[in-house]
Each structure stands twice: as C-alpha cells, then as structure tokens.
Amino acid sequence: MNADNPQTGAAQWAAARAGDAGAIAALVREHQRMVYSLGLRILRNRAAAEDLTQDVFMQFCQKLATLDGAAHARHWLRQVATHRAIDQLRRRPPIATSDDVLSLVDETEAGDPLLANRLRALIGDLPAHARAVVVLRYQEDMDPTEIGELLDMPLNTVKSHLRRALEVLRAHLT
Amino acid sequence: MSGDLDQDLRRALRPVEPTPEFTFRLLARVAKQRRATTVTGRPWLRQVAVAASVLLVFGLSWRGYQHQQRARALQAHAELLKALAITSRSLDQAYQAVSSLDAERVPGG
Numbered sequence: 001m002n003a004d005n006p007q008t009g010a011a012q013w014a015a016a017r018a019g020d021a022g023a024i025a026a027l028v029r030e031h032q033r034m035v036y037s038l039g040l041r042i043l044r045n046r047a048a049a050e051d052l053t054q055d056v057f058m059q060f061c062q063k064l065a066t067l068d069g070a071a072h073a074r075h076w077l078r079q080v081a082t083h084r085a086i087d088q089l090r091r092r093p094p095i096a097t098s099d100d101v102l103s104l105v106d107e108t109e110a111g112d113p114l115l116a117n118r119l120r121a122l123i124g125d126l127p128a129h130a131r132a133v134v135v136l137r138y139q140e141d142m143d144p145t146e147i148g149e150l151l152d153m154p155l156n157t158v159k160s161h162l163r164r165a166l167e168v169l170r171a172h173l174t
Numbered sequence: 175m176s177g178d179l180d181q182d183l184r185r186a187l188r189p190v191e192p193t194p195e196f197t198f199r200l201l202a203r204v205a206k207q208r209r210a211t212t213v214t215g216r217p218w219l220r221q222v223a224v225a226a227s228v229l230l231v232f233g234l235s236w237r238g239y240q241h242q243q244r245a246r247a248l249q250a251h252a253e254l255l256k257a258l259a260i261t262s263r264s265l266d267q268a269y270q271a272v273s274s275l276d277a278e279r280v281p282g283g
Contacts, residue, residue, distance in 0.1 A: 019208065021205055021208060024204060024205075024208060025201050025204070025205070028200060028201060028204055029197070029201075032192060032197060032200060033189045033190070033191050033192070034189055036190070036191075036192040036196075037187075037189035037190050040190065041187055049192075050192065050196050053192065053196075053200065054199075054200055054203060057200060057203075057204055058203070058204070058207055061204055061207055061208060062207075111181075111182065111185045112182075115182060115186070116182070116185055116186035117186075119182060119183060119186040119187075120186050120187070123186075123187070134183070134187075135187060137183075138180070138183040138184050138186075138187040139187040139188070139189055141184075166179060169179065169183075170179060173179075
C-alpha cells in the first residue's frame with residue numbers, strides 16, 4: 001500500500017476492504033515486517049514470531065471491514081501483535097534457541113553487530129511489559145504517551161519501565 | 175557502546191524482514207482464509223446451493239418416475255392388444271363352429 005500517496009493509499013484500502021486479493025496482499029506485505037519484528041524482538045524466537053505474525057494477520061483479515069483506514073490498521077496490528085506477544089511470554093515463554101540468537105545478528109547492520117546482539121539479549125531478559133515498552137520505543141519509535149495508549153498503561157508506568165530498563169542495560173554494558 | 179544508548183538501541187531494534195518463504199506461506203494462508211470467508215460470509219449462497227441441489231434431485235426423480243409410468247402404460251397397451259387379438263380369434267372359432275352346426279342341421283330338417 002502506498003503510504004506516500006494518500007489517494008492511492010485510500011483507493012487500495014477501499015479495495016482491500018472490498019475483498020480485493022491483490023490489495024490485501026499489498027497490506028500484508030506492507031505491515032508484515034513490523035508485526036514480525038515485534039514478535040521476534042519480544043519473543044526472541046523465530047518460529048514463535050512467525051506463528052504470531054500468521055495469527056495476527058488471520059485475525060486482521062477478519063477485522064478488515066471494521067477498521068477505518070490505513071493508520072487505524074497499522075495501530076490495530078501493532079496493538080494486537082504486542083498484546084499477543086506479551087500474553088504468550090507470560091503464559092508459555094518460547095525458548096530462544098542458539099539458531100534464533102544467531103539469526104538476530106545482522107552482518108549488514110550499521111554500527112557494532114555484537115553490541116546490537118548483546119543489547120537484544122539483554123532486552124530479552126527484561127520482564128514482559130518492560131520488554132514490550134522498550135521494543136515499541138526503539139523499534140517503532142513511539143513516544144511514551146503513544147506506548148501508554150497502545151498498552152493501556154499509565155504514562156508514569158511507561159516512563160518507569162523505560163527508565164529502569166535503560167538503567168539495567170547501562171549497568172550490563174559498562 | 176557508542177556512548178549514545180538511544181542510538182545503539184535503535185540500531186539493535188531495527189525492524190527485520192521475515193524470510194521470503196515465510197512471506198509466501200503467509201500470503202497463501204491469507205488468500206485461503208479470504209476464499210473461505212467469501213463462501214461462509216454469504217449464508218444465502220449456501221441456501222441457494224442447497225435449494226438448487228434439492229430441485230435437481232426432485233427433477234431427476236420426477237423424470238425417472240414419468241419414464242417408468244410411460245413404460246408401464248406401453249406394456250399394458252401391448253398386453254391389451256394381445257388379449258383383444260386372442261379374444262377375436264376365439265370368437266371367430268366359436269362363430270365358425272356354430273355356423274358349421276347350423277349347416278349340418280338344415281339338410282336333415
């Protein structure tokens with residue numbers, strides 16, 4: 001879906017809601033990276049992130065007619081993916097296998113890949129809600145108010161999770 | 175650590191693409207669900223299909239019944255003709271017998 005052109009985006013959104021297979025596939029392609037990455041960073045397990053992504057998009061297709069537009073769809077996907085990941089983490093946390101840990105190292109990424117992997121491992125040790133807050137803050141670039149609304153969490157709790165998480169990360173990195 | 179933890183975290187948590195194989199599976203599953211939803215989402219379509227099936231079965235049964243009745247009627251007709259022919263022959267024989275008796279009785283009279 002072309003987010004740069006509002007008219008094209010609106011037309012494609014209308015087509016997707018009308019059941020056009022191509023428009024729905026374009027929506028999935030546009031948002032799958034965000035949903036999959038939320039699952040991967042919160043669950044730290046590739047298979048679990050893939051399962052979560054599939055489940056979220058299955059539900060998304062059923063809900064399509066009730067969503068108001070592309071922005072609402074993005075918000076809904078982000079919210080459902082995060083809540084599902086937190087629920088799974090609290091109910092039955094998946095085991096981060098060595099393969100999954102290795103798969104999180106991106107050799108092409110800018111900066112120090114080992115530091116990035118260390119940070120991801122440390123974030124993976126945070127409690128479920130704190131982990132989700134950090135991922136939403138730095139992966140999705142959301143501010144604490146938006147995170148609070150998405151997670152239905154008071155602003156001060158979001159800030160507290162962020163502050164404590166950063167303290168833990170700094171303590172382990174120095 | 176680069177000294178800017180925020181920047182390091184943004185780099186570490188940069189969104190990643192799933193594998194193309196996964197994308198293919200996901201799109202296939204979404205398409206399959208859409209097809210299923212299209213059918214189940216229109217209950218009238220199912221009702222129309224059921225009604226059409228019932229009509230088709232009823233129509234075929236009725237046609238078969240009519241065909242059977244017509245065959246029976248033809249058979250009955252043939253049997254009736256045969257019976258009439260036999261009766262006609264018997265009557266002819268009886269008539270001839272009576273006629274021959276009358277002919278014998280006249281000269282002696």
